[in-house]
Amino acid sequence: MAAASETTTYTVDYMPADLPGPKAKALVDRDALVMAPMGRVYPLVVDHAQGCEVWDVDGNRFLDMTAGIAVLAAGHCHPRLIRAAQAQITRFTHMAGTDFYNEPMINAAEKLVALMPGGAGWQVFFTNSGTEAVEASIKLARYVTGRQNIIGFYSSFHGRSYGSLSLTASKARQRRGFFPLLPGTFHAFYANPYRPPLNTSPAMVTETCLGFIEHTLFQTTCPPDEVAAIIVEPIQGEGGYVVPAPGFLRGLREICDRHGIMLITDEVQSGVGRTGKMWAFEHEEIVPDIVASAKGLGGGMPLGAMIARESLTRQWQPGSHGNTYGGHGLTCAVAHELLVMVEDELMANAATVGAHLMAQLEGLRARFPQIGAVRGRGLMLGVEFIDPASGQAAGKLADAVMEDAFHKGLLLLTCGASTIRFCPPLILAESQADEAVERFAMAIAACTL
Ligand SMILES: Cc1ncc(COP(=O)(O)O)c(C=O)c1O
Known part of the structure; x- marks a missing residue:
């Protein structure tokens, strides 16, 4: 996939610095004064993003398994969508x-x-x-x-x-x-x-x-x-x-x-x-x-x-x-290009890389008894955390893993009572899925051992 292969593969030797960094902290403080309360899950302050990667205002790099809550189907700033937007914005919006x-x-x-x-x-x-x-x-x-x-x-x-x-x-x-x-x-x-x-x-x-x-x-x-x-x-x-x-x-x-x-x-x-x-x-x-x-x-x-x-x-x-x-003209011009990409390549990539990611997450279930279920289709995958003794939903553990993963350079979101969802851009490459699983496993280990 063009966009995926343009991104850098990071080894898990790379870790963000202490979070939030000074610039992020200053912006979080400003936000609190003027933005109605939202319930942000961790202090990520985005500076720029490309493909499946996001950089914060202090220069820390994250692998994005959220796609802005299952939105960025073609990943961040895909050149084809940028070209479609640029062509339209000078005509009318x-x-x-x-x-x-x-x-x-x-x-x-x-x-x-x-x-x-x-x-x-x-x-x-x-x-x-x-x-x-x-x-x-x-x-x-x-x-x-x-x-x-x-x-x-x-x-x-x-x-x-x-x-x-x-x-x-x-x-x-x-x-x-x-x-x-x-x-x-x-x-x-x-x-x-x-x-x-x-x-x-x-x-x-x-x-x-x-x-x-x-x-x-x-x-x-x-x-x-x-x-x-x-x-x-x-x-x-x-x-x-x-x-x-x-x-x-x-x-x-x-x-x-x-x-x-x-x-x-x-x-x-x-x-x-x-x-x-x-x-x-x-x-x-x-x-x-x-x-x-x-x-x-x-x-x-x-x-x-x-x-x-x-x-x-x-x-x-x-x-x-x-x-x-x-x-809206500008929005629809981008959507049309996106739909062409979905039909031509993204859907198939979601199926293939989704199956790969699912298999890797299933592998973690064998390692961690706190994972009760791995489920989903394509690149809409959930990992449900449980108390292994009772089988009850372990919401606090899911929250802790999400938070720890942030500090390990991996963006995740929870859903339901105790599930962590993987809803990355549909351009995700297998190497990126592997990196995400490795960081995820490190976060689970840190929260359970
Ligand atoms: C299934 C479903 N329906 C509707 C909505 C609401 O969409 P929006 O937040 O764009 O208004 C959401 C948002 O998460 C959703 O997941």
Whole structure:
């Protein structure tokens, strides 16, 4: 891969200096005065970045397994995306896609439609974020069905606006202080094979979770003929990089078909090649009615999209939904180039290097009993930490490993109760995956031995 091979391979002899360095510390102090509290996980202050590497303001180098929360599909500052941005920025940047036409927006939408199942019969509404893509999706589902209720899943994350937050059920603190939320939202159980809900077994988890919707939810609190949509992450992201048990997504598709319900897949974190296929729902060979996308889609530019069956979007009247920045010329020019790269090379690289990284992480599981599970697809991989004696989630250990890895020049993020996620740029080279695993192992050893 061009971009990956341009990066330097560092041996683990290289370690950052004491962190935070003086320049980083001064900026962290300034930030505290003017930025609303965010919950930063460690004091990384970025100066510049290239490919899968980031340098902080004190000159320390880090290997980036976060890609800015699963965003930078082509890595940092990819020359092809820079060229696309440079070519567009001198022509025009923004002209409001809601009110005017522009070619970069149409190019990006055409490419997105071509990358959907069947390659036709879909339409796109561009947004600026994943949250807004989810909002557009649930508004469209309500509009076309004339029904009010939406079902989401425990441990899911869909964003923090009132509509999307009402479906988010990842961490109680994300909802605390914000009630009442959107009426008409319900939650069901995700078929997590590692931690099966409802006292079921891994073998029965799909059947139990689908049965809960049909036999409990629909029979007691939520009549199916009043449900507009079921929204599901094909792999739960913020909830812990959980791949659902086989048959779960297919079962949801069948429930939706039986009751005239729209199936929305939230591909904000899992989509755009990250799992080795364009969309994670393709692994179960289902086709949803509406897809919410963002993160990787913009290649680092803030872009989201709702992609829906044309038969649905055509029902919206002009003015039913809109925004100012959707279809932003500069952002869409970069997104189009990114999508070409995803189709041509990044998806395949995510599958190949993802399998390699998974095997290396599995190797660590054999070494450290504190690793309870390694799971995921492509370059969306999670490592769940446990207390080996009880099997309980070990959240503090996961946090400690993440923090220690930072001091060892490796950028990681946690998710769920006790999982460390690997969501690097899709250009990752095997040598970089090996370096990441080596630094990760050193951090686990430092926190456990
Ligand atoms: C699956 C999923 N949906 C929606 C969102 C919200 O996206 P954004 O933060 O771009 O609004 C996220 C963000 O992490 C996500 O992971």
